[in-house]
Amino acid sequence: MKRLFSTLLLLCFMSSPVMAKNILDKLTAAPGFEISLFADDVENARQIAVSSRGIVYAGSRNAGNVYALIDHNSDGVADKKIVIAEGLNMPSGLAIKDGDLYVGEVHRIIRFKNIDKHLKNPEYEVFYSDLPSERHHGWKFLRFAPNGELIIPVGVPCNICEEDPRFGRIFSLNTDTKEITTLAKGVRNTVGFDFHPSTQMLWFSDNGRDMMGDDIPPDELNRITKEEEHFGFPYVHGGVIVDPEFGEGKNIADYTQPALALGAHVAPLGIHFYTGKQFPDSYKQQLFVAEHGSWNRSKKVGYKVAVATIENAKVTKYTPLITGFMQDETTFGRPVAFAQLNDGSLLVSDDYANVIYRVSYKKN
Numbered sequence: 001m002k003r004l005f006s007t008l009l010l011l012c013f014m015s016s017p018v019m020a021k022n023i024l025d026k027l028t029a030a031p032g033f034e035i036s037l038f039a040d041d042v043e044n045a046r047q048i049a050v051s052s053r054g055i056v057y058a059g060s061r062n063a064g065n066v067y068a069l070i071d072h073n074s075d076g077v078a079d080k081k082i083v084i085a086e087g088l089n090m091p092s093g094l095a096i097k098d099g100d101l102y103v104g105e106v107h108r109i110i111r112f113k114n115i116d117k118h119l120k121n122p123e124y125e126v127f128y129s130d131l132p133s134e135r136h137h138g139w140k141f142l143r144f145a146p147n148g149e150l151i152i153p154v155g156v157p158c159n160i161c162e163e164d165p166r167f168g169r170i171f172s173l174n175t176d177t178k179e180i181t182t183l184a185k186g187v188r189n190t191v192g193f194d195f196h197p198s199t200q201m202l203w204f205s206d207n208g209r210d211m212m213g214d215d216i217p218p219d220e221l222n223r224i225t226k227e228e229e230h231f232g233f234p235y236v237h238g239g240v241i242v243d244p245e246f247g248e249g250k251n252i253a254d255y256t257q258p259a260l261a262l263g264a265h266v267a268p269l270g271i272h273f274y275t276g277k278q279f280p281d282s283y284k285q286q287l288f289v290a291e292h293g294s295w296n297r298s299k300k301v302g303y304k305v306a307v308a309t310i311e312n313a314k315v316t317k318y319t320p321l322i323t324g325f326m327q328d329e330t331t332f333g334r335p336v337a338f339a340q341l342n343d344g345s346l347l348v349s350d351d352y353a354n355v356i357y358r359v360s361y362k363k364n
Helices: 017-026
Strands: 009-011 033-039 045-050 056-060 066-070 080-085 093-097 100-104 109-112 123-128 150-154 169-173 180-185 193-195 202-206 220-223 268-273 287-291 304-311 314-323 335-340 346-350 355-361
Touching (some): 017 033, 033 314, 045 346, 045 355, 193 268, 202 268
Parallel strands (some): 268 335
Antiparallel strands (some): 033 355, 045 056, 056 066, 066 080, 093 100, 150 169, 287 304, 335 346, 346 355
């Protein structure tokens, strides 16, 4: 057990209301939806999770912090921010199970036991440390499976490189035995996945390779149908493109096709199946996708929240829900990940604007 702080850092929200209002003014939501700020001044906000008491926890990447955000009066706006950890190694991913907060650093998973009751005295223990230390695509996204195992991705430490069993995988960790198994191979860089509420199949986003031009290869939404399924990297991209460096002699048919080929470089990160009751029925059990947006394209793409409509395990429609994060090649925000509040509204983190939005639906 390691003591994290000698004193607790409590911070009120002090960022400029003008800046916060400016980002909201840029965004446009689908009819009936409203966007507000749940929290601002959350530096580099990445994956978010909500405890049984309604406390919202947020990881970060470059900031190295983990935050607790508390909405004391349940008005949809956090009124206190607590930095429960700092100086960590890209603590981007986090998940909650049985009251314990699990945080994914590049090289390990740490755990804060019974976190809601220890905000004044946060301590962590190293829960699992047998992960690669390479930082390139090394930041994590975490999710607990229906069987209680912890799902952990390890991205490849490159743009494009030969397959290595330590990387380009989605792993499942038994939290009791610490035995780790491979769920998927050939995954370049996923930092977003979720289990379908009915079928329990694991869906995930994947970011395609760079340096093949503006329009190829596509980024992907995928679903896992069997253990150790191979999704192509580094040999085949988007289910149709043979890699010019590593694809020689490879057969496209040997690799799983994406459930949906997205635009090249749109950078899909967090995904979330909606299970609440606030949104219209057409959104229930549908997949929300955060397109973080391109950094490596002559004209920017992505920069939106979209919804993939899924029928009989197939994507039948892909519709923008929130746009305006980028306008006229100027970036105002970059959506990252989702978490659902008890009232059915949806939180969306933004690591560029340093905020967490609350998306609600106003019934007529």
